[in-house]
Amino acid sequence: MSKSIALGSMAGIAGTGTCGYAAYKMMQPSNVKEVLIKNNFKLTSELREQEREAAWNKVLETYKVEVAENTKIENKTSTEITSKDIEGWCSKALEVKVKDKDYESTYSKATKWCVIYTSIADKLKSDNKTLSTDTSSLASKYSSMPQELKTAISGQEGEKVKTWCENTSKRFFLGSEDTNYKNLINYCLA
Template identity: 35%
Template structure:
């Protein structure tokens, strides 16, 4: 009796497993049938191509700067230098395509509204520090970041050469995209590259 019950239970579990597996497969296939545009919106993303017209060019320019910093083989959408217009055209052309893995991954990276490190500074009432002399004074506290900053080439920084290197590093990283996975780097960026927002400081 108990053996029969056990076999019945295993059969039910097996059927349940098949059911869950079938649901997961069905969900995956459904996503592949949906347009990338639909999938991105269902994830809560806003599309850059649907921003008000007067804000789009600035947004695409921002994406192009981030692209230079963060593109890899999996995310590459063109050869050579990829401009803001190239990215815009790629997104417009592919946003209605079916949501298959590679295209979806690229669209989720380059075709949606996001925040850069500079944008995040603004929400923290901070702004980018651009004075090489001030940044020179922060150089000694860089810790393990110092090795990365030292790789930066500058033409002539004089007595503030370390400050000029850090300034260049900060300016480059200001275009990085902010997310949960990059927040650790953002915290270092904020510590070494920012100052109080002049507007909020004066108020």
């Protein structure tokens, strides 16, 4: 084999490798939004306009009962924050670059507050189940609840049980073995 053919072949291989690497790098997600989409999340911000407002309100209701110190997105209490605050935060968060120092935290929060999800209430509705609104019936179920739930509800009044059931239904549905879901099924259905 001649020297020029060998050099030409090596240059071609190197060029192909460089092009392949460049194509690979271009296909890698560069920000939170692209990573969420790559991981099969559907973004609330990409819903049709007429669906978006209801979806952001659902996120707000879930935020109020689910937020913890490590998932908080604003310097506001859960009673002060609005759906517009969450929507605005998500808009900025989706643009955070993968190489940014806040990427991991932002991505984690975005998986909770910026994507379409199923709440326990959604799951109940799809299963044709409804929460009981009869406070005396709910009060009678109080005695059979585990102590940890009694402590969370802090009282036998049916109204407190009803409020607890309503708030719990706004939580994320994590599967049929989820403790919140199981407690709601056992103590809150009509």
